[in-house]
Amino acid sequence: MALRPLGDRVLVKPSDPKEVKKGGIIIPDTAKEKPQEGEVIAVGKGKIGDDGKVVAMDVKKGDKVLYGKYAGTEVKIEDVEYMIMGQDDILAIVE
Numbered sequence: 001m002a003l004r005p006l007g008d009r010v011l012v013k014p015s016d017p018k019e020v021k022k023g024g025i026i027i028p029d030t031a032k033e034k035p036q037e038g039e040v041i042a043v044g045k046g047k048i049g050d051d052g053k054v055v056a057m058d059v060k061k062g063d064k065v066l067y068g069k070y071a072g073t074e075v076k077i078e079d080v081e082y083m084i085m086g087q088d089d090i091l092a093i094v095e
Contacts, residue, residue, distance in 0.1 A: 003077065008047035008087045010059060012038040012067065013080070037066050037094065038083065047087070057087060064094040 005011050015037045040063045046054040059065060072085030 003042055005042055005044040005084060007044045008055075008057065009044045009084055010040055010057075010065075010087055010090065011042040012065060012072070012083045012085065012090075013041050014038040014083055036069055037064065039064055041082065043087075059087060059090060059093060065090045066092045066094060 003011060040059050040061055042061060043057050043059060046057050049055045067083070067085060067090050071089035072083040075082050075084055
């Protein structure tokens with residue numbers, strides 16, 4: 001299924017959370033921190049500025065990004081979890 005975000009929205013696939021062991025105890029999935037890093041899967045065309053022109057996106061497909069802890073909306077497509085968020089919710093590109 002092809003999905004194209006609208007405007008300045010970005011579709012991100014969160015990275016898999018790493019299993020953390022503290023003192024030999026495995027922390028259950030419900031207590032793990034949600035990842036704040038992921039890969040950009042698709043981007044919109046960009047935000048429309050006050051002058052009516054499209055402002056180009058800073059991120060592109062394939063970029064690894066860091067985003068805010070409570071950023072975006074979780075969506076599930078064909079049993080794969082993604083996040084849709086505005087470009088402003090992305091904090092940095094990991095190089």
